[in-house]
Amino acid sequence: MLEKNDIKSLDRQFVLPTYARFDAELVGGKGSELVGADGKKYIDMGSGIGVNIFGAADPEWVSAVTAQLGRLQHSSNLYYTSPGVLLAKLLCEKTGFGKVFFSNSGAEANECAVKAARKYAAEKRNIASPVIATLSGSFHGRTLTTLAATGQDKFHKDFQPLTPGFIHIAPNDPEAAASLEKIPDLAAVMFECVQGEGGVIPLEKDFVAALVRLREKTGCLLICDEVQCGNGRTGTLYAYEHFGFMPDVVSTAKGLGGGLPIGATMMTDEVASVFSPGDHGSTFGANPVCCAGALNVISRIDGALLKSVREKSSKIFSALSGARGVKSVSGMGLMIGVETERKASDMLKDCMEGGVLCLTAKTKLRLLPPLNIPDALLDRALGVIIDCCGRGIC
Numbered sequence: 001m002l003e004k005n006d007i008k009s010l011d012r013q014f015v016l017p018t019y020a021r022f023d024a025e026l027v028g029g030k031g032s033e034l035v036g037a038d039g040k041k042y043i044d045m046g047s048g049i050g051v052n053i054f055g056a057a058d059p060e061w062v063s064a065v066t067a068q069l070g071r072l073q074h075s076s077n078l079y080y081t082s083p084g085v086l087l088a089k090l091l092c093e094k095t096g097f098g099k100v101f102f103s104n105s106g107a108e109a110n111e112c113a114v115k116a117a118r119k120y121a122a123e124k125r126n127i128a129s130p131v132i133a134t135l136s137g138s139f140h141g142r143t144l145t146t147l148a149a150t151g152q153d154k155f156h157k158d159f160q161p162l163t164p165g166f167i168h169i170a171p172n173d174p175e176a177a178a179s180l181e182k183i184p185d186l187a188a189v190m191f192e193c194v195q196g197e198g199g200v201i202p203l204e205k206d207f208v209a210a211l212v213r214l215r216e217k218t219g220c221l222l223i224c225d226e227v228q229c230g231n232g233r234t235g236t237l238y239a240y241e242h243f244g245f246m247p248d249v250v251s252t253a254k255g256l257g258g259g260l261p262i263g264a265t266m267m268t269d270e271v272a273s274v275f276s277p278g279d280h281g282s283t284f285g286a287n288p289v290c291c292a293g294a295l296n297v298i299s300r301i302d303g304a305l306l307k308s309v310r311e312k313s314s315k316i317f318s319a320l321s322g323a324r325g326v327k328s329v330s331g332m333g334l335m336i337g338v339e340t341e342r343k344a345s346d347m348l349k350d351c352m353e354g355g356v357l358c359l360t361a362k363t364k365l366r367l368l369p370p371l372n373i374p375d376a377l378l379d380r381a382l383g384v385i386i387d388c389c390g391r392g393i394c
């Protein structure tokens with residue numbers, strides 16, 4: 001085992017400096033508790049940015065993954081393997097979609113969604129130069145196409161030229177949604193039902209209804225980016241269910257794998273009909289180990305778990321709303337943004353010192369705990385967070 005200072009110096013010397021890391025090394029954990037190399041215990045209110053939805057080293061998930069690992073770790077998509085088809089079947093049965101494409105990350109799941117929208121526009125609507133609208137404040141990934149889709153200029157700087165064909169409109173502005181009708185080459189609108197990196201902001205029902213009317217009038221596709229808000233995170237299997245409509249395409253990742261890299265793009269049979277062998281692919285896509293883990297995750301997101309996500313959410317909302325130093329609480333389910341009087345970065349540091357790992361989203365503190373965090377740990381974490389929010393505030 002390396003000493004922390006050695007890890008830090010090797011990281012500085014050999015790893016591309018794209019991450020600002022905290023001064024802690026995590027070495028293990030059990031459920032919603034993580035352990036640092038110095039033996040310090042942390043309550044996990046971030047789940048590795050919404051990934052470890054059943055916490056660390058969940059025994060059921062570990063045994064599903066290790067059983068597959070002991071059989072066959074990889075085969076390529078030249079051959080059939082059962083975990084991928086079983087996962088695709090389960091996702092389709094639970095959502096009503098017709099087909100699934102597997103990749104390795106959220107950005108790649110969105111790349112597939114964009115390719116689906118472009119191919120559908122070309123083949124079914126004879127559109128040569130398709131336009132995809134996304135929302136200001138959105139986040140869709142770090143590849144050049146998903147950066148172009150991301151409605152935040154700060155991510156675009158120095159990476160021009162990005163993939164063309166994207167425009168951005170204001171979220172929660174039904175008139176802006178209706179005005180898209182004037183764009184003849186509109187292929188799709190892509191959006192997060194709850195913007196995550198943009199500040200944990202749920203879309204308003206009127207705005208989503210305006211997008212659904214736009215689809216009826218123009219034939220454009222509606223793509224939901226459920227990379228962060230999907231897989232039970234908001235108290236339904238996918239967040240679009242709160243809004244009473246069926247998207248044409250849904251991308252997801254993060255919590256789907258429970259800790260292993262997997263992305264999925266689900267689509268209707270109508271959209272899927274434009275794809276043939278060779279149109280898209282991924283060497284690691286549908287990797288049997290990742291799919292075995294995801295199969296375990298998706299099969300455990302049932303009514304009882306979703307009910308308890310909603311109950312834990314109410315507990316967090318009522319504990320934090322009106323607490324000293326808290327300006328507002330936003331979000332849905334266990335995807336929560338807390339606007340604090342103190343700077344979010346200071347809050348994060350103090351919470352960590354107090355043994356609670358949180359995240360930030362823009363100027364807010366962001367909470368994405370494991371979906372099965374025990375109430376006793378959640379209460380303790382909320383105690384620390386509330387104490388940090390009120391620190392130094394009269």
Ligand SMILES: Cc1ncc(COP(=O)(O)O)c(C=O)c1O
Nearest residue numbers: 105106107139140141196227228
């Ligand atoms: C909504 C959304 N879409 C896409 C992504 C990109 O996912 P990945 O980092 O797995 O490529 C993220 C990551 O934070 C996200 O929150």
